[in-house]
């Protein structure tokens with residue numbers, strides 16, 4: 661099996677990748693996590709999905725491809741240039757809300773329904789506000805983070821933060837958890853109570 665052979669890369673993906681190179685975006689999500697997110701999201705109907713860290717929209721492209729017609733997806737980033745670009749690629753899709761907002765503020769002020777799936781790819785909802793974000797996952801819903809394996813470009817002290825996050829997530833008795841040494845290091849959790 662060649663896990664790097666992808667047969668269903670989103671049609672908009674190459675244009676986003678070109679834009680990413682053009683503006684020098686250095687934090688793209690990889691194809692593996694994108695593909696996983698699409699597969700997981702498409703297991704749900706009428707799903708309510710959240711992405712923290714829109715970036716330039718690479719993971720979002722996969723996530724959108726996994727949505728059924730009645731599902732909705734909110735994606736948050738605090739960088740106006742990035743949300744403008746992402747809105748340019750996806751803005752016409754009525755299922756999507758791409759918001760330029762600080763993730764921490766957004767989490768603290770959110771009072772809507774819980775989510776079927778949360779992909780936490782920014783600092784808030786991962787290294788801060790972890791209890792708050794986990795409380796926004798439905799029972800039976802999924803919480804996913806990547807970038808959990810050591811990377812050369814991590815600043816000093818980040819490895820310890822990642823280790824502390826893993827230990828904390830492992831202790832949560834209201835979630836089942838799987839750690840995967842795959843992609844950039846993925847943790848996939850399901851809320852069980």
Ligand SMILES: C[S@@+](CC[C@H](N)C(=O)[O-])C[C@H]1O[C@@H](n2cnc3c(N)ncnc32)[C@H](O)[C@@H]1O
Pocket residue numbers: 687688689690712713714715716717718719720736737738739742761762763764781782783784
């Ligand atoms: C790893 S990148 C996301 C990559 C994205 N998933 C993609 O595939 O293009 C992390 C993103 O988090 C955003 N970010 C950082 N701090 C944030 C905050 N406090 N609130 C919201 N977004 C934040 C950054 O602007 C960056 O785009």
